[in-house]
Structures are given as structure tokens and as C-alpha cells.
Amino acid sequence: MALNLREAAKRPERFTGGHRLCAGCGASVTVRAVLKALKPEDKAVIGAATGCLEVSSFLYPYTAWKDSFIHNAFENAGATISGVEAAYRVLKKKGKIDDTYKFIAFGGDGGTYDIGIQSLSGAMERGHDMVYVCYDNGAYMNTGIQRSSATPKYANTTTSPAGKVVPGKQQFRKDLTQVMAAHNIPYVAQTAPFGNFSDIYQKAEKAIYTEGPAFLNVFTPCPRGWRYDTPKLMEIVKLAIDTCYWPLYEVENGKWRLTYKPKKKLPIEDFLRPQGRFKHLFKPENQHLIEDLQKEIDRRWEMLLERCGE
Ligand SMILES: Cc1ncc(C[n+]2csc(CCOP(=O)(O)OP(=O)(O)O)c2C)c(N)n1
Secondary structure (H helix, E strand, O other): OOOHHHHHHOOOOOOOOOOOOOOOHHHHHHHHHHHOOOOOOOOOEEEOOOEEEEEEEOOOOOOOOOOOOEEEEOHHHHHHHHHHHHHHHHHHHHOOOOOEEEEEEEEEEHHHHHHHHHHHHHHHHHHOOOOOEEEOOEOOOOOOOOOOOOOOOOOOOOOOOEEEEEEEEOOOOOOOOHHOOOOOOOOOEEEOOOOHHHHHHHHHHHHHHOOOOOOEEOOOOHHHHHHOOOHHHHHHHHHHHHOOOOEEEEEEEEEEEEEEOOOOOOOOOOHOOOOHHHHHHHHHHHHHHHHHHHHHHHHHHHHHHOOOOO
């Protein structure tokens, strides 16, 4: 039976409290949820690309990770974890390791969509038995909120500032989940830590226990970069899902499946309004920018529905 919230809650935490991530940060919730999918008897080797998660959870001599953890450079979490997995396979074959290990890489969107994409793509293509998890907070947050290719169009960041002439980032975001699906690996999914509670547990379980490479893209809000009040974390995730800004779906052995369809698709304004990074869009003269965003979100949603046979 697929892992649900009740069963997941009974499992021990593998990512502990006492880390230094911000209050209201989505990254710790994402990591805890993904690691709950590990069977308690299985061990794991985890690596994280440099970013908020890595620097806030692994400050020598402290660690928030109960599993083996590799402090990794920004650009090669995919390569590092794939190398460890290859070594494990050899040692296992030689009878030098009895325990079952699983291999998981975490990276922010900067470390995944942009700087680590070559090592991620290579690791997936070579067919390693590993999971790469992108916690997508839509900018390079650790170094002070610089735009990435995952940043939504018109967001105000320090390298795409909203001013009198240019209203924030000028490009729509890259759709990395679809890029990963084009690798034709056994499992690719897009999920979020809240909204549809069992979604992330079930997808993480499939990703970890499907043989071969798997990729999870997890929507992960950032209160500093997005400028929302910390208690609004859960509300913002739900709005991203219900406006279809962040659809929940999976691609399993080439079969596309929507895992949640909002009963009522909400307008994108609802997702933008609680976030200070979009404040400039609510000036009357910028109404057309919201319409531009809405049009692109509708276009991508329709395409996804078609792919999923809805
Ligand atoms: C090759 C390299 N370039 C730049 C940096 C500086 N750097 C460290 S963390 C970071 C931002 C990470 O952004 P992201 O991957 O989106 O994760 P986040 O901090 O948002 O969680 C940068 C640019 C680095 N460590 N290595």
C-alpha cells in the first residue's frame, strides 16, 4: 500500500530540529517529507549542493542529518551521489556491504536548473539508482535573492529589480520537470510539501524505491526571498497548486498522470498577492502584466492536461 500521512507520521525523523533554516522556510518541510519515504530499516547517503539547505543544516561539527551526508559543491551534487552509488554497487557485488543503502541528492533551483544541470543530466542518463530532489524556491536565496531560471516572470529579485522601467524578471521560468521527463528515466514527479498531503510521501516513495534514476521537483517557499509572513507558508503552497502555477503530476515509465486537479482553478492574482516580490504588479498601470502571466499559466496548464490525457 502506498505511504500515507498517518503511516509517515509514525516513522522516525531523519532530519532533526536545531538546524538554522529560517522560520517559515519550506526547505526543512520538503526534506523531512522526502526522508519519511525511506523505510526505517534502510540507510541512506545524502548529498546537498551548496545553498541555504546545505549551509544551514551542516555546520561543522554539527549536523541535522541522521544519515550519512556529503557536503557538496554547488555544481555537482548529481555527479557526487552517482559516484557513491556506483561504488556501493561494486562493494555490494563483492559482498563487502550487507545493509541496503539509498542515494539522494538535494539541490536548490540555482544548483539544479542552472549550475548543476550538466551533472544532474549526466547522472540521470547513466542510469544510476538514485533520486535527485530539487527544492525549488525560485532564486539563489543563500547569496541574497538573485534570479535563477526558475524565478517566475516579473518577480522582484536583486538581479532583476522591479523599477520604473523594468518590472522585475523579464523571462518566464524554465520547466525543468519536463526537461527531466525528456530524459525518459523511470520516474519524474512534481510535488509540494502541503496541499494534497499524501502526494509528496507517495511520490518520494516511488522515486526512492523505483530502480534506476528518479527526479522530484518540490515547490519550496522562501519567506525572505518571496516576502511573505512566515505563518503563510502552507497557504502559499496551496495557492500555487490551486492557481495551477505548480501542478502536481508524475511521469512514470513515460506515462504522464495528473495527481491533483483543482476543483476550481483560481486566478494567478491569488498566488501573487500575499508575496512582496510581486507587489509592483498590483499598481493599476501593471494590470496587463498579471494578464500576461495568467495567459502563460493557462497555456502550460492546457498542455499538461493534454499530455496527461485529461
Ligand atoms: C560554483 C559556485 N558558484 C557560486 C557559489 C556561491 N553560492 C553559494 S550558495 C549560492 C546560491 C544557491 O542557490 P540555490 O541553489 O537556488 O539554493 P538556495 O540558496 O536558494 O536554497 C551561490 C551562488 C558557489 N558556492 N559555488
